[in-house]
Amino acid sequence: MDKHFDPQSIENKWYQTWENRGYFKPAPSQTGNHYSIMIPPPNVTGSLHMGHAFQDTIMDTLTRYHRMLGDETLWQPGSDHAGIATQMVVERQLAAKGLSKHDLGREAFIDKVWEWKQTSGGQITQQLRRLGMSPDWSRERFTMDDGLSNAVREVFVQLYEQDLIYRGKRLVNWDPVLHTAVSDLEVASEEEMGSLWHMRYPLSDGSGHLVVATTRPETLFGDQAVAVHPDDERYQSLIGKTVTLPLVGREIPIIADDYVEKDFGSGCVKITPAHDFNDYEMGKRHNLPMLNVMTIDAAMNDEVPEKYQGMDRFEARQAAIKDLEALDLLEKIEPHKLMVPRGDRSHAVIEPFLTDQWYVAVEELAKPAIDAVKNGDIEFVPKNWKNTYFEWMNNLQDWCISRQIWWGHRIPAWYDDEGRVYVGRTKAEVRANHQLASSVTLNQDEDVLDTWFSSALWTFSTLGWPEKTPELEKFHPSSVLVTGFDIIFFWVARMIMMTLKFTGEVPFKQVYVHGLVRDAEGQKMSKSKGNVLDPIDLIDGIDLESLVQKRTTGMMQPEKAAKIEKATRRQFTDGIEAYGTDALRFTFASLASTGRDIQFDLNRCEGYRNFCNKLWNATRYVLMNTEGEDTGLDETQPITLSLADTWITSRLQTVTQQIHKHFEHYRFDLAANALYEFTWNEYCDWYLELSKPILQSETATDAEKSGTRRTLVRVLESLLRLLHPITPFITEEAWQAVAPLAGVDTQSQRTIMTQPYPLTNEALIDESAEAELEWVKQVIMGIRRIRSEMNIAPSKPLPVLMAQMNQNDQAWLKNNQVFLKKLARLESIDVIATDAEAPDSAVALVGEMKVLIPMAGLIDKEAELSRLDKDIQKLNKELARLNGKLNNEGFVSKAPEAVVKKEQQKRHDAESALKNLKDQYAKIEQM
């Protein structure tokens, strides 16, 4: 084995082996349990980002853990077709050749999309393989596959037949660039600077004018009323009169509606029902006409005066203002901050637009979905997220599911020449059901469904629904959904509604909601900010120039390139080192606590790379000391276990217990931490060191050496299995070498992946061994501290004296001479009956016992005095605190007895230590 762990030399090898041998497929349950996770389908257009890597590490860890527990485990992979995003990608490619999708026509265009999907759609799945992910690739699904499309049609038809899907003309969020409706969730409003234009609307009877304020003067052409508050004295007499709409000449009524704020602007609001959501509602209340004045491009249509027809909405705005000004109808212009809605894909300003769309009536679906979370059938982890869920579910709007694009599931509705609509699974079914003669022409609806409509069916459509498959039986409901909070509305809520409706089951029993990965400065990672990290670059490393190149090419806003380059060069002066997959995964696990934001710090990654190296070298040490030696496999041969052996075995049980608990609670950070601590601070720092005196001893018996070798190997073998769900590669590589020495037949048991996950054996928890070893550590650390603070070379063997020993101390000293001598580098250990015989010494206390290092020729009086003084000060403070507590009548009478006793014990210990140190101080002082 190499001196350093080299991830690149083992990762691909093992991944291929695992996949080729079919280890990712569900294997028959050994526990009777089934465990399944459905991957939140990444977008086919996407490439892997840190969020995926983080989320998938969690899912893979859970999957590997349950697989090792013996559950029949399925991690279902796949991707969604991302209607708008994918269509945009392919359109952009066509545009580069000077073509539009209309040049190709619908069918040829869709063929092109499929073609693109075949060639580039698999990028993310290859990247997932690099991360060591173990989903059952043989079951990979895509939302546009036949099976899933079939499920989509089935759901659509059934919902339609139950009046839960309807078609209607409504005001929707219209994206004038993409020419499609989008749902409210796909619109993000941001504060932008604009103006508030105050316009005069003359009263039709010539008796004056009203002033209305607007942020969107161009919608004036569609105005159908001016509204005032019913209690507003200023306008009482005008209610019911009309104003004449400037530039248009139409008379529109002045109406009263308490939606109007008296105190804002002039207290008069222009009402444009076809271009504003609030006005739309008011328009319905007052039976106002809905006049659409724009085209699908958000240019003015022919409902406006000829002069403005064909103008873009913003151009028309300027023209209207200019013309109003010319007519002296513009009272004033104020700067005004307003929320501007923009489409999350196109970034275009969204236009409320009156169109025919398909909707899901959600009210009836929502109720059981709310109940499922209320009654605990679905549990959110951490549980506060259910509030977010309820808040959304209690304020649901009907879901607009039609999209005016080509790529997606075409709506299974057909129209006859009279425009009557028929919904069915196929055209033939429609004909049959409605007895339509073949002479009746039927044209299918042009629209496709929102991608989330198919994603909402993901947990059951991927398992073969509407067929009754064995997979559905076994793996549905899935065990847990692992997802980010940003997607609770988009996906989680809709999945719960649809799945309950169609399977009568919840889609998942738990929802584990994790945080969002941010950069080291807490900024959200985004391509436009130029602060994204590619997980693969953390695995393989990347030099600075390539990183700069990567971050500054293909940008939406090239003007930011210089800034990004500068920041990148500052933050990554030497590029990024290759940390390997295991280190990256361990980092993600350690960051998975309960918070909402996860700041990704490269230093953490480096630390866990070092951890992998530590594990690697511990393995080297174990192999060097056990290969070709007796590792105690023959149970009939005698072995002797040292204190260190029983201690580390005991500790292993406790850690194992903790890991199970942490995985149950999705506390991957705590699990990672416990594993790190055990591996480094117990197994490596202490146990491996304690094994040396035995293995290198000339006097130790074969039974003792076998006992230690056996423990070395078995604890390591267990540790590798404990670590495997988080760090699959290094553990597999090490396990192959270690397992045979622990008695595992790697001819039949070919991989760590399918080994049983370690269970706690409580019989092996040995508190007395832990106490004794703690004593050994205390003695060693006390001596090391004196060495260090007295500047005594670590290499210099020291004589020590032990005094004030109780029975335990005496027994423990007798048992552990070898450990102490070796680890503390002692020349000799002598016991003295009383202090009196002791020469001038530096002292360390272990309980009552004194560990003395004679000072002759070694120790500086002043240094020792100041060292003692420091400890005395500390103890004084501690004692004052304890006295305060114990002298408090309330504490002694009201606190539980055990707590009081504990404090009394502490006081006793502190007092005795203090006395010892003070005596010592006095003694040294007199030297």
Place this chain on the structure above:
RNA sequence: ACGACUGUAGCUCAGUUGGUUAGAGCGCCACCUUGACAUGGUGGAGGUCGGUGGUUCGAAUCCACUCAGUCGUACCA
């Protein structure tokens, strides 16, 4: 405006039902090329747990208020 979350060492974060001397990693300081590992070892410094008040014998932990930050929802045209 409402709601949620966060505030603990220079940095990133743990801290279970109130009872620890408040922990870890990184960084920092000193020493050490000892035979698994310098991607290492040993020792050390560093925190009035955002603030105020309360409940309690006892608060980082519970309650109220407050400050700062993040996010979500709703917004006045």
